[in-house]
Amino acid sequence: MANTGSEYGRIHEERDNEVRNRHRSDSAADRLENFLAISKRFHHHRLNPQEKAMMESYESLDYDIVENDLWREHLARETKGSHQYRIFITWLLSLIMGATTGIFAFFIYAGVDKFSAWRWGHAATLIREQGLGMAYLYFSGLAVAFL
Numbered sequence: 834m835a836n837t838g839s840e841y842g843r844i845h846e847e848r849d850n851e852v853r854n855r856h857r858s859d860s861a862a863d864r865l866e867n868f869l870a871i872s873k874r875f876h877h878h879r880l881n882p883q884e885k886a887m888m889e890s891y892e893s894l895d896y897d898i899v900e901n902d903l904w905r906e907h908l909a910r911e912t913k914g915s916h917q918y919r920i921f922i923t924w925l926l927s928l929i930m931g932a933t934t935g936i937f938a939f940f941i942y943a944g945v946d947k948f949s950a951w952r953w954g955h956a957a958t959l960i961r962e963q964g965l966g967m968a969y970l971y972f973s974g975l976a977v978a979f980l
Contacts, residue, residue, distance in 0.1 A: 865909035 880888065911919075952975055959968035
């Protein structure tokens, strides 16, 4: 039977309230137990024997964080301070990677610009001293050499 709009909203509101209240428990074991009970309670699909047999024929490694039981256990044991520390480290690493990428991009751009200016300057010198043919070979040779 399909859920009506109000029934659907009531189920999700009830789930949200349970999720908010799960951290009010004192022990990590209680929080883990509550979390697992909530996630199982709102999972509506049940496998029939044929589907279960088909699923058991596959090996599954739970790498996705959302589906990983170890990650769920870690979240249930995590304190507010360790959560804030994890978020801070995530942002700090993002900042460091972004700054490093920007610095490398700047030096690559500056290097390419200096090399291009040097190449054009040397080609202009060859045009004046040895003619257009030698400058063309030099310029083309450098372009092919750096492919």
